[in-house]
Amino acid sequence: VNGTTVINDSRALTNIASVDATTAAAIGAAGVGGAMSLISTTSLNANVGYIDVLFPSGYTHYLINILGLVCPLAMNTGGIESRLLDTSNNPVSGANTYGYGHGTTGQSDRWRSMGDVGSNTSYYKANFFIEVMSPRDSSVCTNAKCTPLGAYQNSGSLTISNINLMGYRDPEQHNGLRIFHQNSSYGSSVSFSSASNKILLWGVK
Numbered sequence: 001v002n003g004t005t006v007i008n009d010s011r012a013l014t015n016i017a018s019v020d021a022t023t024a025a026a027i028g029a030a031g032v033g034g035a036m037s038l039i040s041t042t043s044l045n046a047n048v049g050y051i052d053v054l055f056p057s058g059y060t061h062y063l064i065n066i067l068g069l070v071c072p073l074a075m076n077t078g079g080i081e082s083r084l085l086d087t088s089n090n091p092v093s094g095a096n097t098y099g100y101g102h103g104t105t106g107q108s109d110r111w112r113s114m115g116d117v118g119s120n121t122s123y124y125k126a127n128f129f130i131e132v133m134s135p136r137d138s139s140v141c142t143n144a145k146c147t148p149l150g151a152y153q154n155s156g157s158l159t160i161s162n163i164n165l166m167g168y169r170d171p172e173q174h175n176g177l178r179i180f181h182q183n184s185s186y187g188s189s190v191s192f193s194s195a196s197n198k199i200l201l202w203g204v205k
Contacts, residue, residue: 036063039201044194047072050180050187051199052085055135059203062132064177068197069126071181072190080126082111083186084135084142084168085176091186092174098166110186111144111166135174142168144177 004015039056053064069080083091093109127149135142144166168174180187 036202036204039203042199042201044192044196044199046194047190047192048194049184049189049191050178051192052089052176052178053199053201054085054089054176055132055174055201056203057136059205060134060137061204062135063202063204064130064132064179065200065202066129066179066196067127067200069128070193070195072193079182081180081182082130082144082166083109083178083180084174085178087173087175089175091178092168092172097169130177130179132174132177135177138171138173140171142172142174 006013006015008014039059039062044051051066053062055062083093086092097109098111128146129149130144130146132142132144134140146166178187179191181191184191
């Protein structure tokens, strides 16, 4: 191009000065460079006992971004817990399932991911994200980390517990993550209100 090589005899790109937005989006969608892309956006249309976030294939890492999560008044104390989902999308449980030191005492059949969540819809809304690494790879142990976005303020009544990391004990494929309130009997009663904002799922290829 104008005397400058941009594709050499080895079919390699060279001397590329810039990439336009359309090309950048196409490269990212193809998974070059480990680009993160938005997979889905979901809103709660009713009060629910739990939230199941499914991990579509084609990605290595996932980020669950939960914005404005609200608990009913009866649930304004206690924390949020999680269980991974197996290949049939059933929650995985069992003594010591989630590894030593990553569940509260006597609760190693699930992951205590964070501290208290408030209930007042005009003030106490929790914002947080959960990173899940390689859950669909059956050859490695799934690991996750929960990070609150603000602690006890207008947009985030959520306190970090000292147990916000989770490591699954054995290499195994996991197709998703179930999120429920500590006081909801594993999601059999209402955990989260329809007044909650939305749930975004991002993926890295």
